[in-house]
Amino acid sequence: MKPPSEKSAGRRKSRPSFEPLQPHEIELADFFVRMAGILGVPRSVAEIYALLYVSSGPLDFDHIQGRLGISKGSVSQGLKFLRDHEMVLSVKEKGARRERWQPTPSLAASLVTLLRSQVLPALEQAQPGLQRVLADAQERGAQPEVIERLSRLNRWNSRALELAPLLLPPPGA
Amino acid sequence: MKPPSEKSAGRRKSRPSFEPLQPHEIELADFFVRMAGILGVPRSVAEIYALLYVSSGPLDFDHIQGRLGISKGSVSQGLKFLRDHEMVLSVKEKGARRERWQPTPSLAASLVTLLRSQVLPALEQAQPGLQRVLADAQERGAQPEVIERLSRLNRWNSRALELAPLLLPPPGA
DNA sequence: CTGATGTTTCAATAAATTTTGAACTGAGGC
DNA sequence: GCCTCAGTTCAAAATTTATTGAAACATCAG
Structure with missing residues (x-):
């Protein structure tokens, strides 16, 4: 919604800029969103889960936010929900500050x-x-x-x- | 929301005026509403079902509307939903104009x-x-x-x- | 056919839920 | 201690969903 000139990546924090979801990822997200909807689980939560589900390794907060293009608040609340329901696990690599997330083994x-x-x-x-x-x-x-x-x-x-x-x-x- | 003077019942159609739900009925309705909520079924639909469930005989359209204090539209849509999902049956007495509803035998x-x-x-x-x-x-x-x-x-x-x-x-x- | 009753439809409104983002908190690193 | 980064909180805004009620429709009695 406010792509900050994209190319000015250079300085300081290098503004990562993530790809939007690919067609195959969207397809899976739609499926999860729909199933989640039956149980009244919000779209953003289902999207987060779907993204983790198709991703090869654990993803960190910013990746999730960037690729889904949703707000920090939503990511935070979504991960909280998924954590509370034991649907995701955080993989904290030693000496790393950020947490990285992946789906629980058994859906x-x-x-x-x-x-x-x-x-x-x-x-x-x-x-x-x-x-x-x-x-x-x-x-x-x-x-x-x-x-x-x-x-x-x-x-x-x-x-x-x-x-x-x-x-x-x-x-x- | 606009109780039409209640006492002017006399003329013509005698404006039935139904009792609001009793405490024990409310209790059951709350339960159904809550369970229904899990599946995203609207409150009014759950209330209709609950009312039929605690009632001794089949109820007609106006009774449902009157006792629940909801609009005609909601009753109509609610019954349609319940009908479509085979959750209620209509008992049409011979020669009677109105349909009367009761829950399907098996919840x-x-x-x-x-x-x-x-x-x-x-x-x-x-x-x-x-x-x-x-x-x-x-x-x-x-x-x-x-x-x-x-x-x-x-x-x-x-x-x-x-x-x-x-x-x-x-x-x- | 006509009028009255009983029900459905659906656009407008109300209510509930979700999302956002800015301010805040907390945990290190230095 | 102070500063930065990572994440949380929560009130306001956006969005979605449910409810209302007036008008349309259907059915039946006469």
Whole structure:
């Protein structure tokens, strides 16, 4: 958006200037963006992941920002998200100041982490409420059909909560 | 937002005036809204489904609108969404003008339908692109690590596409 | 056919989410 | 300690998505 004369590269910091995404990279990014969209993950996050995914080695902050052409803030927040969900790893070379990033080995595991973090809290928080709703319906002598529905929902919820910890040990095990 | 004097119910159409949601209904609605949010389903759609889910019999258009206090447009669109994803059924009593709605018997089946409709198109559309990205990487002699990642992604995609039709027969079987 | 009821459509509006960028923080290096 | 670099924060702006409501449409009774 403000390509600063590009050629004045010479002095001081040499303003790296990165290539925009290549067609094959765009294609992959589109795929990840679309899949991420289903889970409400922002475009910029998916793009960062896609870039790391097609790149041969780990990339540092400035490369990510430069190649994707997005703001520092977005890169920072995006990497935070990916870190929090254990979808990227930083490779800190000895004696190097900058961190360099690469995708976690297993995309499958990453997805599980992501899902857990979205679904589990909802299930946990809902637990007492759902029980109350069911009890309520029973007290009020609601239709058997409704009671049945609410019971099933409660059973599901409990079962999901029991199963969840088996999927992947909670962070710190 | 503009309660039309409420008490002037008398004449003509008797302006039904529905109760707002009860606490136990709100609780359930919150749960559905939250779960729906994970998949990017709008609040109003989740609310409609929740209301039908706790209600004893099928509800008609005006009841849904009245009890949720949302616009006609939202109800119409919401029901369309739920219909399209086979999450609600209409029970048309003989000789009755209005349609009345209730949730599909199996919530599980409904969720599968919903997921299919979101994920499948993305997988299908991505298929050729992903293959191209992989071929591209091979031609360019990319790092083995990258090739490996892209291959795995392709295998996943194919497998998912093969498995999908088994989950539930496509609408019209 | 006509009028009334019930539903859908869709442009305008409102609400929610994402992105930006400038100010800030922190960690070394010197 | 002071300065530079690397990265974070967060309020404002941009963008995207959902909701509204008036007008169009459809269906049926008479």
